[in-house]
Amino acid sequence: MRNAFITLLLLLILPISVSAAGKNQKLYRWIDSEGLVHYGDSIPAEYAELERQIVNEHGITVDVLRAKMTAEEIAEEKHQDDLRMQRELERRADQALLATYLTIDEILMHRDRRIELFEAQARVTELYLRNLERRMSVLKDEASGFQPYSEDPDAEMISTDLADDIASTKQTITRHEANLQRFQNDQQGIVARFDGDINRFKKLKGLN
Numbered sequence: 001m002r003n004a005f006i007t008l009l010l011l012l013i014l015p016i017s018v019s020a021a022g023k024n025q026k027l028y029r030w031i032d033s034e035g036l037v038h039y040g041d042s043i044p045a046e047y048a049e050l051e052r053q054i055v056n057e058h059g060i061t062v063d064v065l066r067a068k069m070t071a072e073e074i075a076e077e078k079h080q081d082d083l084r085m086q087r088e089l090e091r092r093a094d095q096a097l098l099a100t101y102l103t104i105d106e107i108l109m110h111r112d113r114r115i116e117l118f119e120a121q122a123r124v125t126e127l128y129l130r131n132l133e134r135r136m137s138v139l140k141d142e143a144s145g146f147q148p149y150s151e152d153p154d155a156e157m158i159s160t161d162l163a164d165d166i167a168s169t170k171q172t173i174t175r176h177e178a179n180l181q182r183f184q185n186d187q188q189g190i191v192a193r194f195d196g197d198i199n200r201f202k203k204l205k206g207l208n
Contacts, residue, residue, distance in 0.1 A: 029053045097201055104198055104207075111194035118187040125180045132173045139166050 029039050031051075039055075054063040101107050143149045143166060146158035202208070 027055050029055050094200065094204055097197060098204060101197075101201060104201060107194060107198050107201060111190065114190050114194075115187060118183050118190065122180060122183045122187075125176055125183065129173065129176050129180065132169060132176065136166070136169050136173065139169060 027039060027041055028043055029037065031037050101110075139162065140149065143158050143162055145152075145155060146162070147155050149158065
């Protein structure tokens with residue numbers, strides 16, 4: 001009862017206080033831990049972390065300053081923001097999927113074209129690798145009569161040009177082997193992505 005009386009009294013004198021303070025003066029309203037309503041043109045330090053409202057000359061709330069959040073509240077707010085962002089991204093992906101394809105056959109056709117591209121890249125790389133491996137075999141045969149490839153302790157040291165040629169060919173083989181593996185991984189990723197698109201398309205269209 002006492003709290004209600006104090007609140008009523010503050011509401012009665014509020015317009016007078018605001019008028020006296022001037023229209024450009026902000027007036028705050030906040031509630032303390034005991035439920036008492038306070039008004040003032042500034043926030044005392046002990047209430048700085050509480051939620052407070054900015055009111056106009058009629059006592060109507062025009063803005064709300066949120067209370068300082070705990071670490072748990074901050075983490076939960078971030079989690080909810082992440083969920084909203086994820087849902088929005090999924091919504092946009094669904095719109096793009098439905099706008100791009102009319103049937104599952106269209107998805108399969110697009111998938112097969114992408115797979116053909118990776119397979120063509122892999123075939124070219126495999127052919128190039130076979131040529132490099134043949135060249136490496138020739139170079140090693142040539143280097144077999146020189147140190148450090150020869151078992152003859154009296155053999156001459158390999159020439160710089162031949163050693164550089166072997167090293168360069170080896171590096172090129174390694175690079176193209178990595179490219180081939182990347183093509184194969186990308187192809188598997190494409191298949192998995194299109195499988196996901198097909199399953200999502202079926203769900204959106206209500207297909208079995």
